[in-house]
Amino acid sequence: MKQITxxxxxxxxxxxxFILSCSDGFNIYEQMYFNQGYNDKMFNLDMxxxxxxxxxxxxxxxxxxxxxxxxxxxxxxxYHWLAVMAVxxxxxxxxxxxxxxxxxxxxxxxxxxESIQFEMQTVLFAAVLYIVASFSMRWxxxxxxxxxxxx
Amino acid sequence: MRLFLFAIGGTGSRxxxxxxxxxxxxxxxxDENGKPVKDLEIVPVIIDPHxxxxxxxxxxxxxxDYRDIRRRLYGNxxxxxxxxxxxxxxxxxxxxxxxxxxxxxxxxxxxAVENAKxxxxxxxxxxxxxxxxxxxxxxxxYQLENKMNIGFVGSPNIGSVALNEVKDxxxxxxxxxxxxxxxxxxxxxxxxxxxxxxxxxIMVKNIRQAANLEGIENRDAxxxxxxxxxxxxxxxxxxGNKHDQRIATSDFIVKTQSALYYYKNTLxxxxxxxxxxxxxxxxxxxxxxxxxxxxxxxxxxxxxxxELIGALAPLDFAGVPDSKLTDQDGYPLPTTAYEYAxxxxxxxxxxxxxxxxxxxxxxxxxxxxxxxxxxxxTGFKNIIGQGFTEDSPKIKSDFLVSxxxxxxxxxxxxxxxxxxxxxxxxxxxxxxFKPGEVDMAHAIEGVGVKKRLLGHYKxxxxxxxxxxxxxxxxxxxxxxxxxxxxxxxxxxxAAHNVFVERYENIN
Numbered sequence: 001m002k003q004i005t006x007x008x009x010x011x012x013x014x015x016x017x018f019i020l021s022c023s024d025g026f027n028i029y030e031q032m033y034f035n036q037g038y039n040d041k042m043f044n045l046d047m048x049x050x051x052x053x054x055x056x057x058x059x060x061x062x063x064x065x066x067x068x069x070x071x072x073x074x075x076x077x078x079y080h081w082l083a084v085m086a087v088x089x090x091x092x093x094x095x096x097x098x099x100x101x102x103x104x105x106x107x108x109x110x111x112x113x114e115s116i117q118f119e120m121q122t123v124l125f126a127a128v129l130y131i132v133a134s135f136s137m138r139w140x141x142x143x144x145x146x147x148x149x150x151x
Numbered sequence: 152m153r154l155f156l157f158a159i160g161g162t163g164s165r166x167x168x169x170x171x172x173x174x175x176x177x178x179x180x181x182d183e184n185g186k187p188v189k190d191l192e193i194v195p196v197i198i199d200p201h202x203x204x205x206x207x208x209x210x211x212x213x214x215x216d217y218r219d220i221r222r223r224l225y226g227n228x229x230x231x232x233x234x235x236x237x238x239x240x241x242x243x244x245x246x247x248x249x250x251x252x253x254x255x256x257x258x259x260x261x262x263a264v265e266n267a268k269x270x271x272x273x274x275x276x277x278x279x280x281x282x283x284x285x286x287x288x289x290x291x292x293y294q295l296e297n298k299m300n301i302g303f304v305g306s307p308n309i310g311s312v313a314l315n316e317v318k319d320x321x322x323x324x325x326x327x328x329x330x331x332x333x334x335x336x337x338x339x340x341x342x343x344x345x346x347x348x349x350x351x352x353i354m355v356k357n358i359r360q361a362a363n364l365e366g367i368e369n370r371d372a373x374x375x376x377x378x379x380x381x382x383x384x385x386x387x388x389x390x391g392n393k394h395d396q397r398i399a400t401s402d403f404i405v406k407t408q409s410a411l412y413y414y415k416n417t418l419x420x421x422x423x424x425x426x427x428x429x430x431x432x433x434x435x436x437x438x439x440x441x442x443x444x445x446x447x448x449x450x451x452x453x454x455x456x457x458e459l460i461g462a463l464a465p466l467d468f469a470g471v472p473d474s475k476l477t478d479q480d481g482y483p484l485p486t487t488a489y490e491y492a493x494x495x496x497x498x499x500x501x502x503x504x505x506x507x508x509x510x511x512x513x514x515x516x517x518x519x520x521x522x523x524x525x526x527x528x529t530g531f532k533n534i535i536g537q538g539f540t541e542d543s544p545k546i547k548s549d550f551l552v553s554x555x556x557x558x559x560x561x562x563x564x565x566x567x568x569x570x571x572x573x574x575x576x577x578x579x580x581x582x583x584f585k586p587g588e589v590d591m592a593h594a595i596e597g598v599g600v601k602k603r604l605l606g607h608y609k610x611x612x613x614x615x616x617x618x619x620x621x622x623x624x625x626x627x628x629x630x631x632x633x634x635x636x637x638x639x640x641x642x643x644x645a646a647h648n649v650f651v652e653r654y655e656n657i658n
Contacts, residue, residue: 073613073620076537142621146541 003139010136014056014129021052032121038114045103051096055122058095059129060137062088067134067141078148085130092126093119152188153245153334154469155326156195157354160346162383163339164210165454167195169462171213172570174237175220175563176520177643178513180469188469190229193239194329196322198259198350200299200313205451207258209566214239214257216563223555223635233643234520242325251325259322264313270295272313303345307410310349318357318364327367330376332481333473337465338380342410343403351380352418359425375483377427377476379468382414384433386457390440424483427476430464431490432457436498439578453573456500456581460491463509499580501596503657511658518595518654519646521584522615524567526642527560529589530612538616539623539641546634555635591615592653600653608653618645 020028029048030039042048066075066084100115138145145151158167179187195214199207217239225231229238243255254260264272275286275295286295294306303310317323338354340347357364361373385403418425434457441452467489477483495504502514532551540546550556574581582596591610592600600608619641623629629637 073534073538073616140624142624143538143617145620145624146537150536150541150545 006139007136010132013132014060017125017129018049018052018056022049029118029121032124033118035114035117038111038118041104041107041109041111042100042118045107047100047103050099051122052125054095054099055092055125056129058092059088059126060133062091063130063133063137067138067144071141071143073143076144076147081134081144081148085127088130089123089126093122096122152190152469153192153194153329153331154465155330155334155336156193156465157198157336157338157350158195158210159198159338159340159350159354160344161199161201161204161206161452162341162344162347162458164197164199164204164207165452165458166339166381166383166461167197168206168210168213168566168570169454169458170195170465171210171217171239172520172567173459173462173466173513173517174239175217175235175567176513176516177232177234177236178466178516179236180466181512182470183472187230187232187236191237191469192229192245193237193465193469194242194245195239195257196242196259196326197257198261198314198317198354199346200261200265200303201346202258202265202300209451211257213563213566216558216566219558220555220563220635223633224639225636234523234639242322242329245329246325247328251321251328253321253325259317260320261314261317264316265300267299268295269297269299269309269313272299303349306345307349307406310345311353314346314350314353315357317354319366323357323364324367327361327364327369327373330369330373332372332375334372335377335379335469335476337378337468339383339461339465340380341383342414343383343385343407347383348406348410351382352414355380355418355425375477375481377471377473377483378425379428379430379465379471380418380426381430381432381461381464383457383461384431385437386432386434386455387438387452388440419486419488422485424485426486427483428468428471429486429488430461430467431488432461432464434579436579439576453577454570455577456574456579459574459581460509463491463512464489466512498578499582501582501598503597507658514658515647515650517583518598519643519650520567521594522591522610522646522649523639523642524564525589525591525594526612526615527564530616534612534616538620542623542626543630544632544634544637546638550634595654598655598657601655610649610653614649614653615642615645618648621645622648 017028020026024043027043027048029042029051033039062084066081070080070084097115097119100111100118104111104115134148138147139151156167156170158164174193180191182188197207197211201207217235218241221231221235221238224235225238227238231238241255241257243253246253269290270276273286275283278286290308294309297303297306297309299309299313303313336358338351340351342348355378358373358376358378361367361370364370367373384407414429417423419429438453438455475484475487492506493500493504494506497504502510505513534540535546535548535550571584572586575586584594585596588594591612592607600610602608622641622644623637629640632640
């Protein structure tokens, strides 16, 4: 029961994050970094949902890989979990930046500096989502269910 | 059912030690359907006046450790499965409140025998001249002067007199109090020494003639009791001693022949039903010479294959159906004699050298126990705080300093390692496991791991830990149990899975 509760809570938090990232009124990305021209373009080109989806996918995917693909007694220490988190928080902003850059380039735009600053948020969101995903799905892992903290 | 196990003399203690190791591994007596015998309690009683005997002391220490470990694991449940499955108790433990006073020990108190020279014990100095002359014909001077706290130094003629006193002891009274119909009695003794060769027939005689004994109960049940015995024939040699020939290897065969004739006439003859099952065991390949020690220095002999095989005898006897031991009226049937042969007559014995039936009985349990030994001594400390140790009930780091852990690892496992090493160094060499080998995949002598697509399966602490993690996940079984039970039960199951999946099947 506890395990299902954690999973549902994790999914709810992630869905809320996704909704807030697409929102016109209270947009979580714009709350944390706002540059009029840049954010307008991001919004108008519907880039927020994709950026959020990439971040969610990488964070949840990283956690899933750690708990169910790696899932090894050789990698069941907290620092192994942290290492995967490091990969996630590097990979997510890089992937988002590549996406940003590609979309802007296709539209004849260039926001290199702004994009780099914007992706700093992705580092934070990816880390938070990785933690949320970890605590949502770790319970069923045979070898890493007590990582990073004992249940 | 209770199996009263009288281990007589040095060989008795050493066979008992092997039985302890088998029991620790989880080897249980099987009934005719191949199922473990239900409600079995083994009650070992060591009969040896030589209290300073190192073999006796080592066995006694291991018995106490075993009992402590098992009690912590299973309480008083006689039907446990896994490591330390056989319930082993003292006479004191199973006694109800009686007037008999008895220490909580596995050792028979032979106080009257131990504290006297043989001449004092028989009252030589108070005999008249004719009787003294007769006594001097029957006993050599060194035998008369023998202080019996070092045993009977290979002299069954002393033992047969001295041990006759045990019938009046508190131990025999307590034993008769707790003995019930359906219980069984088994004797372990050698036939070529002093204590065992004499003690076995005397004890059997007194039990069969229980009706004549005073102050004991359950006489009828005792006199009809199914009795088995392991008679160990010569299997070791002693270093020569020019100055003291009280015990000489060259006498072993003569003593054995004499004793066998005596047994045939009194215990095991064709129509004799004093002993229902007799297990003969010996080896023409003799051990490496043991240090000559008639008793003064403690007698410490290395463990030997014969003792390991001998330990299977009481387990086999416990599994024999009643119909083969007693007739329809409950009276004991005539003797059935058993012998044992190796499948391969080799000087270095591994599991493949043993017959199929023995292998089926001991191969997997002993191998799993050896894996446990390696796991606890090489990898367990490092995994506390991870995986299954964090599942409820949690195994925390203070477990490593608990009495249970120290008894198991620092004492019992140490005894196990010594036992293995001694058997390995002896002749025949028992090389069931490779000495000093910590690589689990190569630890079992003559048995490898199975092949898989690329190379061979691995077996190491990580593999076992992963299996234990899997078995422990969301497992409610352990919530009502101690961490000790959880650790050993999980390991037993994990080792079984790994064993079946990864090791070659030699059964």
